[in-house]
Amino acid sequence: MIYKRSSQLFTEAQKVIPGGVNSPVRAFKAVGGEPVFVERAEGAYLYDEDGNKLIDYINSWGPLILGHAHKPVLDAIINKAKKGTSFGTPTEIETKIAELAVKMVPNIDKIRMVNSGTEACMSAVRLARGFTGKEKIIKFAGCYHGHSDSFLIQAGSGAVTFGTPNSPGVTQGTAKDTLLARYNDLENVKELVEANKDEIACIIIEPVAGNMGCIPPAEGFLEGLREICDETGILLVFDEVMTGFRLAPGGVQERAGVNADIICFGKVIGGGLPVGAFAARNEIMDYLAPIGPVYQAGTLSGNPLAMAAGLAMLTELDSKREIFKSIDKKTEYLHKGMEKVLLKNNIDFTINREGSMISVHFGKEPVRDFDSAARSANLGIFNKFFHGMLENGIYIAPSAYETWFISDALSYEDLDKTIEATDKVTQEF
Ligand SMILES: *Cc1c(COP(=O)(O)O)cnc(C)c1O
Numbered sequence: 262m263i264y265k266r267s268s269q270l271f272t273e274a275q276k277v278i279p280g281g282v283n284s285p286v287r288a289f290k291a292v293g294g295e296p297v298f299v300e301r302a303e304g305a306y307l308y309d310e311d312g313n314k315l316i317d318y319i320n321s322w323g324p325l326i327l328g329h330a331h332k333p334v335l336d337a338i339i340n341k342a343k344k345g346t347s348f349g350t351p352t353e354i355e356t357k358i359a360e361l362a363v364k365m366v367p368n369i370d371k372i373r374m375v376n377s378g379t380e381a382c383m384s385a386v387r388l389a390r391g392f393t394g395k396e397k398i399i400k401f402a403g404c405y406h407g408h409s410d411s412f413l414i415q416a417g418s419g420a421v422t423f424g425t426p427n428s429p430g431v432t433q434g435t436a437k438d439t440l441l442a443r444y445n446d447l448e449n450v451k452e453l454v455e456a457n458k459d460e461i462a463c464i465i466i467e468p469v470a471g472n473m474g475c476i477p478p479a480e481g482f483l484e485g486l487r488e489i490c491d492e493t494g495i496l497l498v499f500d501e502v503m504t505g506f507r508l509a510p511g512g513v514q515e516r517a518g519v520n521a522d523i524i525c526f527g528k529v530i531g532g533g534l535p536v537g538a539f540a541a542r543n544e545i546m547d548y549l550a551p552i553g554p555v556y557q558a559g560t561l562s563g564n565p566l567a568m569a570a571g572l573a574m575l576t577e578l579d580s581k582r583e584i585f586k587s588i589d590k591k592t593e594y595l596h597k598g599m600e601k602v603l604l605k606n607n608i609d610f611t612i613n614r615e616g617s618m619i620s621v622h623f624g625k626e627p628v629r630d631f632d633s634a635a636r637s638a639n640l641g642i643f644n645k646f647f648h649g650m651l652e653n654g655i656y657i658a659p660s661a662y663e664t665w666f667i668s669d670a671l672s673y674e675d676l677d678k679t680i681e682a683t684d685k686v687t688q689e690f
Pocket of ligand 1: 376377378379382405502503527528537
């Protein structure tokens with residue numbers, strides 16, 4: 262693989278952009294080496310600045326479930342752009358996409374558009390606090406809800422009562438309102454709820470976790486959270502930024518048959534443009550300004566180009582529901598294929614999968630929460646795997662803690678190439 266122009270571009274970028282990137286994980290810091298600069302992409306493939314063609318398993322970190330430059334989405338953006346790019350007034354297309362989202366997702370009456378998943382989660386928590394009149398939230402170690410202050414909290418060792426910030430700049434004052442729980446551990450959640458009686462506004466969770474590898478909820482876990490919330494008046498917030506419109510037309514609520522009170526969206530809902538959203542039943546959503554007291558706003562929220570891309574994407578997914586089965590099958594095929602070659606090559610591994618989310622962990626123990634994900638991260642081996650795959654034209658996320666995002670643009674031939682590369686690379690371990 263040629264790595265010349267990307268390298269030069271990275272050198273230039275670092276002079277004027279912190280770390281050369283506008284979002285940290287892109288910098289390849291965890292795996293070493295220098296990032297690939299992409300020139301264009303189409304379908305399942307990225308073409309970088311050195312002319313390398315890569316099979317893409319990141320798909321812009323989730324949004325491009327139908328692959329790059331998907332024609333109906335592109336056409337919608339281009340046609341919309343010709344009419345002007347932003348007005349700061351209501352437009353019809355905002356209602357259209359809201360109607361479609363409300364139709365596809367269970368248990369929501371209204372939806373508000375924002376510009377990122379971060380904004381969606383941040384706003385959802387403000388709404389939960391305003392609605393309940395309570396201040397604390399419970400989040401799970403290893404779950405990512407964007408980079409707003411309340412969420413940048415990690416577990417200390419031992420029993421955690423108060424969160425400690427894991428980024429300088431997050432104040433202790435903010436951190437103390439975020440309680441940390443262990444994923445897939447209902448008892449732990451019950452203890453936190455008991456110890457902070459009548460102070461908790463919401464429990465926010467990735468209902469299938471995707472930011473510590475892919476970790477599906479254990480049997481009964483989501484149902485148990487629903488019960489706790491029903492008994493205590495705590496709101497259950499599903500952060501479906503990654504899972505929404507990916508794991509089913511109605512996301513994990515539909516797939517698992519568990520209803521949340523507020524649902525956050527991002528990624529797929531924007532079709533590759535910057536969009537986030539949060540949604541709930543009327544009684545909760547009507548707490549938002551301008552009809553309710555909870556303030557939330559955005560100069561570019563509901564931007565016509567972003568709405569056109571999102572509407573085209575959701576329309577594709579809604580009208581061709583076989584897509585969901587198709588990507589799930591492709592992901593299962595990849596899972597089985599990689600499993601076979603990793604076993605053959607005597608590698609310690611665990612593969613987690615739910616629908617079209619999949620992650621490979623280089624350790625034997627089951628990965629069911631952040632601690633087990635961390636123990637299986639095995640950075641030395643992962644880094645070798647990552648660079649080996651890249652060298653063979655396979656672009657996976659440059660971090661042992663990321664899910665692979667399967668797109669329906671991947672062909673079985675692409676999957677076979679990926680399985681062959683896995684075989685070739687891990688033979689040398
Ligand atoms: C990506 C992601 C976010 C943050 O979305 P941004 O658009 O990057 O701000 C929040 N929650 C989950 C579950 C995500 O995967």
